[in-house]
Amino acid sequence: MLEKNKAIQEGAENKEQSQVIIRPQSDLTILNNIHDVWVNRDIAWTLALREIQIRYKQSVIGVAWALVQPLITTLIFTLIFGFLVKIPTNGIPYPVFVLSGLLFWQYFSKVVVESSGSLVKNEGIITKVFFPRLLLPLVPALSAAVDMGIALIILLALMLIYGTPPTPYIIFLPFLLLATGLLGYGIGLILSPINAIYRDIGIALPFFIQIGMYLTPVIYPVSFVPEKYQWLFLLNPVATLLDTARAVMLGNPFPSLAAFGILLLWTALIFIIGFRCFRKLEPAIVDRI
Amino acid sequence: MAPIIQVSNIGKKYRVNKAAQGQDTLRDVIGSFFSRKDKKHAAKSPENMREFWALKDVSFEMNEGEVLGIIGRNGAGKSTLLKILSRITTPTKGEAMLNGRVGSLLEVGTGFHPELTGRENVYFNGTILGLRKHEIKARFDEIVAFSGVEDFIDTPIKRYSSGMKMRLAFSVAAHLEPEIMIIDEVLAVGDIDFQNKCIGKMRDVSSSGRTIIFVSHNLMSIRQLCNRCIFLENGTLKEDSKDVAHVIGQYLQKDEQKNQFEWFNKGDLDFDEITPERLRITNKEGKPIARPISADEEVFVEIHCNVKTKSNYLSVGYAIYDHAQSLIYYSYHSDLHNGEKPEQGKIIFKSRLPANIFNDGEYTIQLIAGIMHHHALLTRENSLCQIRLKVEGNPLRSSLWIGNRHTTITPVLEWNISNEC
Numbered sequence: 001m002l003e004k005n006k007a008i009q010e011g012a013e014n015k016e017q018s019q020v021i022i023r024p025q026s027d028l029t030i031l032n033n034i035h036d037v038w039v040n041r042d043i044a045w046t047l048a049l050r051e052i053q054i055r056y057k058q059s060v061i062g063v064a065w066a067l068v069q070p071l072i073t074t075l076i077f078t079l080i081f082g083f084l085v086k087i088p089t090n091g092i093p094y095p096v097f098v099l100s101g102l103l104f105w106q107y108f109s110k111v112v113v114e115s116s117g118s119l120v121k122n123e124g125i126i127t128k129v130f131f132p133r134l135l136l137p138l139v140p141a142l143s144a145a146v147d148m149g150i151a152l153i154i155l156l157a158l159m160l161i162y163g164t165p166p167t168p169y170i171i172f173l174p175f176l177l178l179a180t181g182l183l184g185y186g187i188g189l190i191l192s193p194i195n196a197i198y199r200d201i202g203i204a205l206p207f208f209i210q211i212g213m214y215l216t217p218v219i220y221p222v223s224f225v226p227e228k229y230q231w232l233f234l235l236n237p238v239a240t241l242l243d244t245a246r247a248v249m250l251g252n253p254f255p256s257l258a259a260f261g262i263l264l265l266w267t268a269l270i271f272i273i274g275f276r277c278f279r280k281l282e283p284a285i286v287d288r289i
Numbered sequence: 290m291a292p293i294i295q296v297s298n299i300g301k302k303y304r305v306n307k308a309a310q311g312q313d314t315l316r317d318v319i320g321s322f323f324s325r326k327d328k329k330h331a332a333k334s335p336e337n338m339r340e341f342w343a344l345k346d347v348s349f350e351m352n353e354g355e356v357l358g359i360i361g362r363n364g365a366g367k368s369t370l371l372k373i374l375s376r377i378t379t380p381t382k383g384e385a386m387l388n389g390r391v392g393s394l395l396e397v398g399t400g401f402h403p404e405l406t407g408r409e410n411v412y413f414n415g416t417i418l419g420l421r422k423h424e425i426k427a428r429f430d431e432i433v434a435f436s437g438v439e440d441f442i443d444t445p446i447k448r449y450s451s452g453m454k455m456r457l458a459f460s461v462a463a464h465l466e467p468e469i470m471i472i473d474e475v476l477a478v479g480d481i482d483f484q485n486k487c488i489g490k491m492r493d494v495s496s497s498g499r500t501i502i503f504v505s506h507n508l509m510s511i512r513q514l515c516n517r518c519i520f521l522e523n524g525t526l527k528e529d530s531k532d533v534a535h536v537i538g539q540y541l542q543k544d545e546q547k548n549q550f551e552w553f554n555k556g557d558l559d560f561d562e563i564t565p566e567r568l569r570i571t572n573k574e575g576k577p578i579a580r581p582i583s584a585d586e587e588v589f590v591e592i593h594c595n596v597k598t599k600s601n602y603l604s605v606g607y608a609i610y611d612h613a614q615s616l617i618y619y620s621y622h623s624d625l626h627n628g629e630k631p632e633q634g635k636i637i638f639k640s641r642l643p644a645n646i647f648n649d650g651e652y653t654i655q656l657i658a659g660i661m662h663h664h665a666l667l668t669r670e671n672s673l674c675q676i677r678l679k680v681e682g683n684p685l686r687s688s689l690w691i692g693n694r695h696t697t698i699t700p701v702l703e704w705n706i707s708n709e710c
Contacts, residue, residue: 024379
């Protein structure tokens with residue numbers, strides 16, 4: 001919002017203290033933005049819960065769909081790339097390999113797509129009620145976690161079936177998922193306001209996501225690519241996250257420090273641009289509707 | 290005692306040419322990131338836009354427990370002011386300080402999700418208004434009881450009638466005990482009983498020391514409820530007094546003077562595509578009628594425009610409101626598929642106002658125009674090109690037509706009587 005927001009949540013208990021100053025221009029820093037999101041996390045949870053409730057309202061179909069989708073995709077990829085193309089996966093059974101990649105990729109792409117559409121989707125609310133709109137692109141990162149959790153259970157089951165137990169490092173998996181969700185949120189911060197003005201972004205996005213999947217080692221390992229091109233994956237933040245995930249789950253080698261450095265740079269850059277872009281376009285979006 | 294609301298010199302500028310605004314903002318963003326400003330575009334863009342101030346230099350202060358009514362004609366800036374105070378939109382100028390939580394109710398079913406049940410929506414709305422779960426829980430029964438929708442609380446909102454939605458929305462807003470309550474014309478929906486219940490509740494709320502800002506075209510409820518009243522005109526504050534009756538009087542008087550039978554362009558309104566020049570009521574021969582009309586009289590709405598660029602998407606029309614400023618309908622010359630497309634030059638758009646439709650009373654006719662699918666020129670929110678239409682002396686159409694019907698319109702419709710065979 002283009003105004004400072006002092007102790008609005010603490011005000012719930014001691015209401016006398018909540019004071020709001022409404023101003024045309026703001027000098028909000030990244031830290032203010034992060035603070036805004038953190039203070040209002042309750043709202044993000046509620047919104048996410050609402051999404052989940054709606055998605056699984058017809059619970060049988062909802063949960064079944066979350067189960068069937070990764071299973072079928074894994075099956076198809078295993079048939080094509082495991083049996084026909086025979087992509088080498090360093091001794092890891094292909095279904096386990098591909099599902100571990102798909103799980104991450106599908107979570108990431110769902111967050112990016114849904115959070116880019118979040119402002120358009122919630123037009124009705126943002127023009128009628130005030131709340132920090134920065135939270136809207138964050139909601140998919142929370143709600144999509146349910147589908148991902150279901151896929152994760154399937155993956156663990158597959159790993160047991162194929163006799164590839166997870167490494168002890170798997171306790172770091174939640175952090176990786178968090179980082180993936182945040183990265184998607186950052187991209188959503190950039191794209192959601194632009195999408196509200198130019199709806200074609202929403203149409204073009206799935207296509208780019210599709211391309212993105214082939215540029216990321218989801219269905220093949222980095223080692224499958226000729227060595228002289230492997231450095232390109234360093235530049236892909238999702239590739240780094242995914243390789244780290246495979247390292248902690250399946251015992252693959254960890255990515256290099258350089259890859260982590262670039263990942264951090266990407267994240268910082270995306271959030272700096274994201275917050276600026278969002279704050280700048282936000283008032284225009286509300287006034288357009 | 291420090292004021293609970295302090296509004297100083299608030300101004301809000303809208304850019305009417307929305308298409309141009311979009312391009313401009315994206316350019317702004319790209320420009321500010323890469324500081325590669327396209328000078329040609331930057332020079333060109335202001336011409337594409339028509340700026341208009343929905344609010345100009347509005348200042349006032351409110352103390353706790355005050356109930357402020359805001360009145361003014363359509364487009365006077367009332368809703369814009371409420372939107373700024375409830376932080377939905379930001380002001381272009383000035384500053385406002387609110388010392389307390391704000392609960393705003395700007396439209397029926399605000400923020401309700403159609404798929405979720407009433408119960409889930411109460412929690413959802415409560416959280417958005419800044420309450421913790423246990424705080425909502427503590428008030429839940431009271432909210433439901435007041436709204437009178439107990440039986441449907443576990444039914445999805447999409448099955449609610451608009452009246453039920455409104456009851457629940459009002460009930461949530463009123464029971465969450467915000468220090469400042471902002472309400473925009475929502476009472477229009479409920480039945481009389483519920484309206485009275487709401488007014489009673491708002492009295493309770495204000496007597497418990499909380500502050501209410503209330504916009505309504507219903508001057509009766511303003512008079513009943515408010516202990517202070519503001520009259521907005523063209524975005525500026527014309528009157529502000531604790532003497533509510535006085536402000537209402539001023540408003541009605543202004544309204545009388547303002548709402549003439551003919552509107553013409555004083556040279557202050559101009560678009561790239563058209564210049565609206567005149568709006569009036571005429572008879573069949575095109576003679577202006579500057580008097581109340583009779584319900585069965587055939588009259589025409591006449592709009593004079595200078596069409597500067599020919600466009601297949603140009604739509605010129607009018608909106609008509611009843612005495613309470615509720616929209617009855619609006620109509621564009623382009624409503625018909627085979628409607629004629631105006632050439633360039635001075636064009637008269639003329640539309641027959643259906644006779645035997647309107648009840649006795651006062652109506653407002655407002656000129657609206659836009660380039661369809663592209664951008665609006667004069668919208669129902671901002672168009673000040675308005676004239677008054679007074680309908681009088683509804684004739685008794687048959688010996689069985691009894692007295693005045695208390696409906697907005699009183700159409701005389703065709704009936705056929707035939708034998709069943």
